[in-house]
Amino acid sequence: GENVEQHPSTLSVQEGDSAVIKCTYSDSASNYFPWYKQELGKRPQLIIDIRSNVGEKKDQRIAVTLNKTAKHFSLHITETQPEDSAVYFCAASIRNSNSGYALNFGKGTSLLVTP
Amino acid sequence: DADVTQTPRNRITKTGKRIMLECSQTKGHDRMYWYRQDPGLGLRLIYYSFDVKDINKGEISDGYSVSRQAQAKFSLSLESAIPNQTALYFCATSKGQGLAGYSYEQYFGPGTRLTVT
Numbered sequence: 001g002e003n004v005e006q007h008p009s010t011l012s013v014q015e016g017d018s019a020v021i022k023c024t025y026s027d028s029a030s031n032y033f034p035w036y037k038q039e040l041g042k043r044p045q046l047i048i049d050i051r052s053n054v055g056e057k058k059d060q061r062i063a064v065t066l067n068k069t070a071k072h073f074s075l076h077i078t079e080t081q082p083e084d085s086a087v088y089f090c091a092a093s094i095r096n097s098n099s100g101y102a103l104n105f106g107k108g109t110s111l112l113v114t115p
Numbered sequence: 116d117a118d119v120t121q122t123p124r125n126r127i128t129k130t131g132k133r134i135m136l137e138c139s140q141t142k143g144h145d146r147m148y149w150y151r152q153d154p155g156l157g158l159r160l161i162y163y164s165f166d167v168k169d170i171n172k173g174e175i176s177d178g179y180s181v182s183r184q185a186q187a188k189f190s191l192s193l194e195s196a197i198p199n200q201t202a203l204y205f206c207a208t209s210k211g212q213g214l215a216g217y218s219y220e221q222y223f224g225p226g227t228r229l230t231v232t
Contacts, residue, residue, distance in 0.1 A: 043225050044158070104174075
């Protein structure tokens, strides 16, 4: 199937520093790229998403950039706080035979923000 | 609040047993999905359904089957459970894609932790 590669698998930063997580995808038809945050013992929840018609989107301390030519997208978290500690998943839409889209997820990045 | 619910939340079963995991949603979404989560492997798609009459295999459908009983209900069955099906299972829902062809956010249920001994 189509792959989404996510790096790094673990990331440790000090409070106040920035964190960057990168993903690559292989399906040129992918047009939707969400990022999910999963806290320990909880369900994944969307934190930001981007569609292929824009190159960057920002929401307070988080931003996502998309390079369609290179087929990669990144999550940027600035001024990190201990409550940002969680597992983050990127995903890319994949097209099925019925012209609909599902999501293919990366393997996740475990982010630890130390005070 | 509109939500996605899963039953049971935890289940321990023996090898060879048939088990069904159920998902219900009050969001009014057409699309429903089943994923399994294993440490270090992320979320892998098992099956998905775009409407009541539509069922699609995902990346890892072998050993699983599904039933879309209604718009709001999507069940996952393990016909003969095996230990490597021990995992955390998530159901998710989303709206249908828009006119421009873009997908929408998926909303996840709380998960079912399944252990096969």
